[in-house]
Amino acid sequence: MTAFAVFALAVLAGGWLAYRPLRNAARPWPADPPDDRDDVGRSVSSLRDLEFARAAGTIDPADHARLRAELERAAFVPRKAAPASGAPVRTFAIAALMAALAAVLIVAYLPREVGDRAPGTTVTGTVPRLAPTTQDLERRVAASPNDVPTLLALADSYRDDQRAGDAARTYQRVLSLDRDSVPALDGLALILFQSGERDGALVATDRALSLRPRDADALFLKGLILYQRADFKGAVDVWTVYLDVGEFHPAAPMVRSLYENAKAQLAAK
Numbered sequence: 001m002t003a004f005a006v007f008a009l010a011v012l013a014g015g016w017l018a019y020r021p022l023r024n025a026a027r028p029w030p031a032d033p034p035d036d037r038d039d040v041g042r043s044v045s046s047l048r049d050l051e052f053a054r055a056a057g058t059i060d061p062a063d064h065a066r067l068r069a070e071l072e073r074a075a076f077v078p079r080k081a082a083p084a085s086g087a088p089v090r091t092f093a094i095a096a097l098m099a100a101l102a103a104v105l106i107v108a109y110l111p112r113e114v115g116d117r118a119p120g121t122t123v124t125g126t127v128p129r130l131a132p133t134t135q136d137l138e139r140r141v142a143a144s145p146n147d148v149p150t151l152l153a154l155a156d157s158y159r160d161d162q163r164a165g166d167a168a169r170t171y172q173r174v175l176s177l178d179r180d181s182v183p184a185l186d187g188l189a190l191i192l193f194q195s196g197e198r199d200g201a202l203v204a205t206d207r208a209l210s211l212r213p214r215d216a217d218a219l220f221l222k223g224l225i226l227y228q229r230a231d232f233k234g235a236v237d238v239w240t241v242y243l244d245v246g247e248f249h250p251a252a253p254m255v256r257s258l259y260e261n262a263k264a265q266l267a268a269k
Helices: 001-023 036-056 061-075 090-114 132-141 148-160 164-177 182-194 198-211 214-226 231-244 252-268
Strands: none
Touching: 001 198, 148 164, 148 182, 148 214, 164 182, 182 198, 182 214, 198 214, 214 231, 214 252, 231 252
């Protein structure tokens, strides 16, 4: 009980020290001045996303022109500074009360819960898995053998688990159900490439690009195969398209370096 009284006294003292500088109502609470750099930064980011959508062909040209004009105009509209107001004493008081209540509940109940936990377990319990496990996906596929999205997820999970054979067979199973599945072609091409079957990987990427000419995964892998074969012109041609549509692709930083090297190799000839 003494410890609780000391704790409550400390909370009250802290609240008083936080409130004391705000007692002078004549001193206005400082307003947050508008920062034009924030608006410009947000607009630049939005414009970049808009250009990415245009390059990918997912936005109508008329909508692109209209949205670009609105973003450019909104970026430089000056804002009026917010007027200074009194310090939000009530907000601080409510926040301090809620923090004190939460602290009291933690002090009162957490030791009891910690004492009841099993040896070796964490204080706050285990974090639930958001993604299904490989075993979960296998059970789903067993229940619904022709579910293409689940089969693709299972193949990706096999690949993440370094089970290349199982992944390849699952991608092929997807292609037997949907011969035009670009994700399955991309996944199979990557496994073939990692297994040293570059010719087969190139066939799979060409098939994917015939169905989706601006597919970033297929463009990346095809360019890499051509680069490793010293076909620098072919790699530059493929990666020029890739860098236009794959700005946010995970391999983009690596490709930019190889792309510049391939151009240098062409210039040296």
